[in-house]
Amino acid sequence: MSNNEATSALRLTLVAGVIVALFLALFGRLWFLQVLAGERFAALAESNRVQIVVLEPPRGRILAADGEELVKNRPAQTISAHKRELLNGLGEPRDEQAEKVLARLSQLLSIPVDEIVERMNSRKYSPHRPVPIAVDVPPELIFAVSEHQELFPGIEAETLPVRTYPHGTTAAHLVGYTGEISQEDLEQPQFADYRQGDLIGWAGLEKTYEPYLHGEEGMRKLEVNAKGIVQANLGGREPARGDDLWTSLDLDLQRATERILQEGIVASREIQRDDGRFLPSVAGSAVVLDARDSSVVAIASWPTYDPSEFVGGVSFDYWGWLQDPANQYPLIDRAIQSAYPPGSVFKTVTGAAALEAGIVGPSTPVSCPPSWELGNITFRNWNPRHEGSLDLAGALRRSCDTYFYELAAQQWVRETNQLNETGKVDEILPRVAHDFGFGRTLGIDLPSERSGQVPSRAWRTAYWAEHKDTYCAKAESLPPGYARDINADLCRDGGRWRGGDAVNSSIGQGDVLATPLQVAASYAAIANGGTLYAPRIGQRIVSSEGETVAEFSPEALGRLPVDEAGLAAIRAGLRDVVMHERGTGRLAFTLADFPLDSIPVAGKTGTAELKPKVPYAWFASYAPADDPRYVVVVSVEEGGGGSQTAAPIAARILQAAFGLDVAPFVAGPANVD
């Protein structure tokens, strides 16, 4: 029995040991949870208890110069769902209650439950914000949700600010559009405060002035219970509306410019060319600047697009339409994002360069023959008749190509000799062109401005090095003939800046590329007495309380490298283009019944060759010629002659600008440039 008792005691001790071990395990775990990891769990409990709802701030408005709203916000009644309260970690309804809520919502909105769940799981939406399930919901549905929260825990009826465009597509390219911030942008330092799902400006002023327009998001702290029902409002911060952007745009003129541009382009398609084909006139743009400081009065680019299509995410169909080459890529703002050969509108720069080089004075007469020889190549003037001797103003008036060929060739010889003698060369044209605003961005407050191009010797060498292999391959593969000879020549010697290059550049051809904005800025500089300004749309930023937060004054980029006499000669020439009986631009204005007597106009036509395409039409102008107020530049892709297509459009835009009756488009004049 004593043995038995000993065994019994041993067993009881064993039982006691097991019990001690179990309690030790409990204490150990409790120590870990409550003492070691307690703070982490306290934070988890807090995040359970407090739900932070981010309130999106309304974006600032974009206003025309007179305060008219180009873009504003409209409140959109939205039904949104809190993902966290309805779905589990796998993105499925969390429990039976969630399933019931989703079923009710599905019935209310006539959207299948699957679709609602799919939407809530979309990575497009921020996990910190309720996911919008239906936007622009009728008030009775909003009422059903907000007044019966017990039936719809986790569902919220809210009013979201939505971008709206009171004037439709007007100024679409300037205003731009918004979209959800991309993953790449989120990683940028300037978007450190942004989160997934936030709207940012994707294009236009919306993008440039994003930091001002965005506003400050608000948040609301809510105490919610396990069923997602709000128990208490713990306060928070109201969202602060973004600041308003006041622009220099003249809304009426902007609208008129867009209309006139479109009508003019369409009307020009009636014009038959010498070969019997009609002008294609596929696209174009018009820039209206304040001649005094280059602030933007209107910019139109056609074809255009509808920014309201981007509200709430652009549809697949519309995006496809925008990206279809047949539609000429309407998203491109051709005034600043397309660079074309400027043709004759560039002659102001070439003329100034000849003066700067000292090859001629403003009134030195130079012969204007119908054709002109360089080596064994013949360059022709547009006019087959000899025009006698012309000074700079006359050469501009008559747009005499051979005048500029001669000066360019002389300059080329001089520079080549200089290079051979000293090993260095001061290339006048690229330098002067740069000072006129070409071959560089001007810093307009719109994204993706193109810099265009003014070729130089260094540029030629670099370009050749890059393309030499192509030339040489073509020289081998092409059948014997002109093209093969050219490529063979380029393969051998294409890095050299030749006389022909200089001659081509002198009339804005060859490798010269310019944006309509650059042309406009350079003409504004000529018009205002020689100061080149950076074109600007934004004038000031005004907070929602009416306080001016920032003001942007005109930024002078520099002075034109022309003395007073030279500038006067250029201005006289440009004035004659329209005002002189034999000016190339005159007909377009007289046909439009433009009152040139009371409002004299200065301008320049341009017809830029871009073979094998139909030439690009240009017209650059300012008015009144003696005390310039507006600069108007029009360019039409494959629009034929500048006097045919571009000048009539410019004339009518000027009519609109000066509050005159805008003449209807008539069959255009024959091309004279």
Place this chain on the structure above:
Amino acid sequence: MELGYGQDRTQRLMREKVQDKWMDAYAPVRHLDPVLVGIALLLTAIGVVMIYSAKAHVTPETGPALARALATKQLVSFGIGLAAMVLAAVFDYRYFRAYSVVLYLASLIGLAVVLTPLGVEVNGQQAWLAVGGFQFQPAELAKVAVIVALATVLHERREDPGFVTVVLSLVVIGLPLGLIMLQPDLGSATVFLWMAFIMLLAGGVLARYLVGLAILGGVGFMAVIRYGLLQEHQIQRLTAFLDPAGSDARYVYNGEQSMIAIGSGQVFGKGLFNGTQTNLAYVPENHTDFIFTVVGEELGFFGASIVLGLFILLVWRGLRIGMMAKDRFGMLLAIGTVGMLVFQVFVNVGMGIGIMPVIGIPLPFVSYGGTSLIASFVLVGLLLNVHMRRF
């Protein structure tokens, strides 16, 4: 009066022999264990406060009324429990041996009736019987009956702790276990298995049978998991706590929220009635199976330690009573009771802190639930009974 208990056992026995000899008046009631009773009362009181706190602030409109109703019902059960405890203590426990068969059969009938349409289903378990407006869980009372029955078998067959004894014991356990699995009540079933093992161990069953049973249990458990004797959701429920990240959120949620509640209590808790997880109803069933989350969240590690400490004291008193018992039957009653209480505490608290699966087992004395509370007091009564009649 209690001071004497700290003294050497022999001295005390001698003194008590003298008392035996000279004092004829050593009525059992003088040998009550006031510590044991005190602990039971204290735990019950804490339980009532925690039950109130669990529901009082969930909704401002209905919360306080609901909490008061629950606390009141618990207090009524406590009254019945006190009476049951006295009843279990006054008659000499050795009589129970004679009536153990009756008690046992009665509990089997209870467990069987609950499976008929007379039983009430709650949360997918057919575990309740409604009698005259009162609901009770036969399984809770069956625990008491099985302890008594098993103690009887092991006591009667103490001279032959071999094969036959083991088989008999398994039959005694197996019948109620099977009925409980039909409800199904996994929690109570595991309590039975554990209790049986502890009693067989304490009851002197040969070691090789115990080892054999342990192996059999392990293999059986694996087989149940592997061959789908349990339903998929039951298995998920059992294994979710091991891998919360990889498990269905439905099975993880309760455990996760209760861990957040307990952990967020930190050292001193958020204060009575101030638990956010509690008041915002993030922990389901926090007045019954998850009552410990209220303790952990509102009273912190400090309060949780006090509650666990009270259970340790309780267990110590129980073991002590078992060791001092006059006969094997008394000892087994005590060990069975202690074993059951320890297991329930461990599983209940363990599931709240993520070291045990979420299976529905109440925390003795503390959880809301009349039958469980009454059964616990009956067991205290049995312990007192054994203790009072240890001479």
